Amino acid sequence: MDVPGLDNAVPVRLNMEGGAMGRMQSAVLNGERKSFRDLVDENEYWALNGTVGMPDAPHAGLALGQTVKLEISNDTSFPHAMHLHGMHFREIGEDGTLGPLRDTITMFRGETRTVVFVADNPGDWLFHCHMLSHAAAGMMTWMRVT
Numbered sequence: 001m002d003v004p005g006l007d008n009a010v011p012v013r014l015n016m017e018g019g020a021m022g023r024m025q026s027a028v029l030n031g032e033r034k035s036f037r038d039l040v041d042e043n044e045y046w047a048l049n050g051t052v053g054m055p056d057a058p059h060a061g062l063a064l065g066q067t068v069k070l071e072i073s074n075d076t077s078f079p080h081a082m083h084l085h086g087m088h089f090r091e092i093g094e095d096g097t098l099g100p101l102r103d104t105i106t107m108f109r110g111e112t113r114t115v116v117f118v119a120d121n122p123g124d125w126l127f128h129c130h131m132l133s134h135a136a137a138g139m140m141t142w143m144r145v146t
């Protein structure tokens with residue numbers, strides 16, 4: 001899969017936080033900011049861009065055909081297999097080389113990595129950790145392609 005348009009790619013950030021031995025102090029759950037301790041009491045442990053679980057608004061609203069450069073940072077103490085529905089991506093190295101076509105990237109603790117893709121599939125697409133207990137405890141969001 002070619003990824004044209006990298007020079008004009010839309011930048012999107014994803015910050016992964018939470019879990020034991022993490023640094024997350026608080027996050028938003030159902031529109032309300034809560035301390036990590038209160039989140040744990042509700043069996044919610046993980047946040048993406050400061051929100052626990054599915055936000056009302058998409059993490060990113062993408063125009064059909066737009067090239068996207070998605071930078072992901074894992075600020076937790078655990079590995080997470082981040083899985084995007086609807087589209088495949090390729091990791092881009094610092095030298096600009098493109099890795100293999102994937103729909104999941106395993107993010108180890110402390111890593112920041114960048115993937116690129118063309119938003120070529122209209123719809124609302126889940127983007128979540130594939131450790132499903134993590135997804136169920138907050139580690140999921142979604143993107144919209146229109």
Ligand SMILES: [Cu+2]
Pocket residue numbers: 079080081129130131134135139
């Ligand atoms: Cu996870």
